Amino acid sequence: MGLPLVGETLNAMTPSYSIDLHPFVKKRLQKYGPIFRTSLVGRPIVVSTDPEFNSYLSQQEGKLVELGFFDSFAKILKLSGEISTAGSIIHKYLRSITLNHFGAETLKEKLLPLIEKTVVKTLDSWSSQASVEVKHASSVMLLNFGAKHTIGYDAETSSDNFSDKFSRIMNSLLSFPLNVPGTAYHNGLKDRDMIITMLKDMLKKRRMSPDTHRGDFIDQISSDMDKEKFLSEDFVVYVLFGMLFAGFHPISSIMALAFSVLAEHPAALEELTAENEALLKNRENPNSSLTWDEYKSMTFTHQIVNETLRLGNLGPALFRRALKDIPVNGFTIPAGWTIMVLTSALQLSPNTFMDPLEFNPWRWKDLDSLVVSKNFMPFGRGSRQCAGAEYSRVFLATFLHVLVTKYSWKTIKAGRIARKNMLVLGASIHIKLSEKKN
Numbered sequence: 001m002g003l004p005l006v007g008e009t010l011n012a013m014t015p016s017y018s019i020d021l022h023p024f025v026k027k028r029l030q031k032y033g034p035i036f037r038t039s040l041v042g043r044p045i046v047v048s049t050d051p052e053f054n055s056y057l058s059q060q061e062g063k064l065v066e067l068g069f070f071d072s073f074a075k076i077l078k079l080s081g082e083i084s085t086a087g088s089i090i091h092k093y094l095r096s097i098t099l100n101h102f103g104a105e106t107l108k109e110k111l112l113p114l115i116e117k118t119v120v121k122t123l124d125s126w127s128s129q130a131s132v133e134v135k136h137a138s139s140v141m142l143l144n145f146g147a148k149h150t151i152g153y154d155a156e157t158s159s160d161n162f163s164d165k166f167s168r169i170m171n172s173l174l175s176f177p178l179n180v181p182g183t184a185y186h187n188g189l190k191d192r193d194m195i196i197t198m199l200k201d202m203l204k205k206r207r208m209s210p211d212t213h214r215g216d217f218i219d220q221i222s223s224d225m226d227k228e229k230f231l232s233e234d235f236v237v238y239v240l241f242g243m244l245f246a247g248f249h250p251i252s253s254i255m256a257l258a259f260s261v262l263a264e265h266p267a268a269l270e271e272l273t274a275e276n277e278a279l280l281k282n283r284e285n286p287n288s289s290l291t292w293d294e295y296k297s298m299t300f301t302h303q304i305v306n307e308t309l310r311l312g313n314l315g316p317a318l319f320r321r322a323l324k325d326i327p328v329n330g331f332t333i334p335a336g337w338t339i340m341v342l343t344s345a346l347q348l349s350p351n352t353f354m355d356p357l358e359f360n361p362w363r364w365k366d367l368d369s370l371v372v373s374k375n376f377m378p379f380g381r382g383s384r385q386c387a388g389a390e391y392s393r394v395f396l397a398t399f400l401h402v403l404v405t406k407y408s409w410k411t412i413k414a415g416r417i418a419r420k421n422m423l424v425l426g427a428s429i430h431i432k433l434s435e436k437k438n
């Protein structure tokens, strides 16, 4: 359990320059086996990489476990107890409103061409720059797109610069939770408060002019405030904040990682390009937008997305809180403890994925779907599975589609892949993008 108060936090936060599981986890798995305990940021925690126990827990939402967070995360992101219980009215509401605005139907009917347009415009601007830092530049694209469809934010006319503020909040999540002026954590809290104030103002404006229907997320949630008691002003603002936050960091990290792995695997890049160029060749009008059927048919592109999600392990753990004492393998997880379900250990397990650290998109052709469902869960599983999963997949596939059909790139500065701490992947890579000559 490490030292009093800090526990083993400092070990877990040490950066590691490999795509592999963080050494903090690896060492303890070797020493103690697939379930071990530790103490991080002041909390006693059980870490589980045991597929059977993890699978059992996923069926115990609301019975033995509920959503649990580190206190420091919860404080920055203003996560509240109200969303912890799976299946509660609040959880169901949040799930349904997210799917309503970012789920498969909306993607198919409305968002896909808008995503393509945004990617085309963004890559066009990247191609005029001498060097682009992919992680940051794609975060800006994703945040601005997500904010437009969540709160009607217009990055071109607004002076608020959401993307810089959110990047700083992200950094504060990676820092030691010391709330003293000058620290990244303190600055993150300040940026969060500024954004919360802006969101409050936006919500007030929408509430004052209910007739100007824009059909976005904030429109729906502000009109639902008249029907649902739990939608207080504070709660709605934190939901809006959470939606904006969810929409940029993981997808942009996967985009940065994709540039790295594709540059190192020319055969994969070649097959990806051939698949996407074939889509254009088979169209009556090569300039028409990507259709839903085309998106669904991009088999190899989906394999690239899966393999990058597997290696990237962007949601490397699910956090739960034990509601009761939970017996496991002759031990007891005491009620109130946090349980970290380490899905990343499964995604990098040689038992399922041969040579697990190898980027091998072809492996997905032969993997059994049942094995995949138990061992590959970048978006979680069960009743809490990510409501933005399809949106993320569509964004990633569309991004790759436009990238490889229109552009080639040179790596200017190879990003060192790093796990910035045991939970977060960093992959800063600088590229020069050039339009392909036909």
Ligand code: HEM
Residues within 6 Å of the ligand: 067, 091, 094, 095, 098, 102, 243, 246, 247, 248, 250, 251, 254, 314, 315, 318, 319, 377, 378, 379, 380, 381, 383, 384, 385, 386, 387, 388, 389, 391, 392
């Ligand atoms: C690559 C991108 C993403 C990854 C890897 C990811 C990962 C996850 C994971 C692992 C969970 C389950 C958490 C748990 O069980 O404790 C989750 C839940 C969730 N995600 Fe995502 N996410 C991504 C993008 C998004 C986006 C873009 C949105 C919004 C548009 C979003 C909205 C949500 C919501 C609302 C939930 C809660 C679902 C529920 O409790 O029913 N996510 N995400």
